[in-house]
Amino acid sequence: MAINWFKYSAPTTFYGLAGKMIPWFAIPAALLFALGLYIGFVVAPVDAQQGEFYRIIFIHVPASILSMFLYMIMAGYAALGLIFNTRLSSMMATAMAPTGALFAFISLWTGALWGKPMWGAWWVWDARLTSELILLFLYLGFIALHASIDDPRRADRAAALLAIVGSVNVPIIYFSVKWWNTLHQGSTIKFTGTSMHVAMQQAMFTMLAACWLYAIAITLTRVRSIILERERHTKWINELPEVKQ
Amino acid sequence: MNFDIWMRENPLTYVWLGSYAVALLIFVIEIAMVVHKRKITLQQVRLMQDAGEEE
Numbered sequence: 001m002a003i004n005w006f007k008y009s010a011p012t013t014f015y016g017l018a019g020k021m022i023p024w025f026a027i028p029a030a031l032l033f034a035l036g037l038y039i040g041f042v043v044a045p046v047d048a049q050q051g052e053f054y055r056i057i058f059i060h061v062p063a064s065i066l067s068m069f070l071y072m073i074m075a076g077y078a079a080l081g082l083i084f085n086t087r088l089s090s091m092m093a094t095a096m097a098p099t100g101a102l103f104a105f106i107s108l109w110t111g112a113l114w115g116k117p118m119w120g121a122w123w124v125w126d127a128r129l130t131s132e133l134i135l136l137f138l139y140l141g142f143i144a145l146h147a148s149i150d151d152p153r154r155a156d157r158a159a160a161l162l163a164i165v166g167s168v169n170v171p172i173i174y175f176s177v178k179w180w181n182t183l184h185q186g187s188t189i190k191f192t193g194t195s196m197h198v199a200m201q202q203a204m205f206t207m208l209a210a211c212w213l214y215a216i217a218i219t220l221t222r223v224r225s226i227i228l229e230r231e232r233h234t235k236w237i238n239e240l241p242e243v244k245q
Numbered sequence: 246m247n248f249d250i251w252m253r254e255n256p257l258t259y260v261w262l263g264s265y266a267v268a269l270l271i272f273v274i275e276i277a278m279v280v281h282k283r284k285i286t287l288q289q290v291r292l293m294q295d296a297g298e299e300e
Contacts, residue, residue, distance in 0.1 A: 037265070041257075054254035056264045063268070102271055110264040117252055118260075214272065221279045228286045232293060243290050 011088050011227045012236050018220040025217035031209035040203035053117045057200075060110040062208040063103045066215055067135060068170050070100035075167040078160035088223075090156035091230065093109070093163060094146055095223035099215050101139035108132055119183060127176035128184035131169060138166035150231055 008014045027132050039056040047054040074096040081090030112122040149155035177186045231237050252259045
């Protein structure tokens with residue numbers, strides 16, 4: 001059976017699909033958050049060097065990973081919208097930006113909370129921290145630029161350029177701990193293995209999965225509102241059951 | 246100085262309130278904003294539809 005992969009690339013068909021998918025991401029996200037917190041705070045042992053303070057990593061690491069991945073996906077969607085003029089791609093990029101910005105903020109905030117007891121400072125102008133702060137500004141710039149242009153299609157194109165140019169910052173964040181002599185530690189989990197306790201790994205990966213599912217659910221919910229707003233003059237929007245109520 | 250002492254005497258409270266409570270609050274606010282935005286957008290679309298029918 002041939003599958004038409006482009007069927008759901010139109011807002012008309014994607015709107016309904018997104019609505020059906022939201023609970024499948026939102027409910028597991030809530031359950032995994034609860035499970036991750038349980039493992040992180042009850043099962044995982046106290047760290048020999050950092051004491052209880054290390055438990056911040058269960059939210060800090062997933063938030064940092066999500067902030068970088070969401071930016072790359074957002075830039076990818078924005079590029080698709082710019083090159084192929086696909087409406088849904090630009091809508092997806094717009095829907096992802098606020099969630100990405102919030103994850104970047106959580107990453108910086110929780111990093112500062114960890115830095116105070118470990119380094120004795122809330123903030124240092126370290127390469128990793130500074131490049132993550134630039135990522136937050138790039139997200140905010142994308143949102144502000146998009147909001148400042150009235151015509152949504154022109155706003156999509158302008159913001160897409162910023163997203164594409166800004167994507168150069170993501171590898172800089174990732175490799176900053178290797179390229180420069182930073183105060184921020186290097187990766188604990190590598191492809192070659194890790195020295196982390198198994199319960200700590202379980203807590204971190206559970207929280208990472210929860211953050212991914214949350215980000216997908218909230219993006220799908222937001223993109224439905226964007227579709228409604230932009231397609232409000234079309235016939236199919238007026239025929240939706242939620243509009244007819 | 247007092248904060249440093251409190252932080253080291255109550256590490257779990259510091260971790261919970263400082264990072265997890267803040268992160269959860271951010272998620273709750275984001276969810277509330279997205280739900281509110283959907284309600285407002287639906288209202289606008291319905292109003293436009295009603296205005297169109299009256300014409």
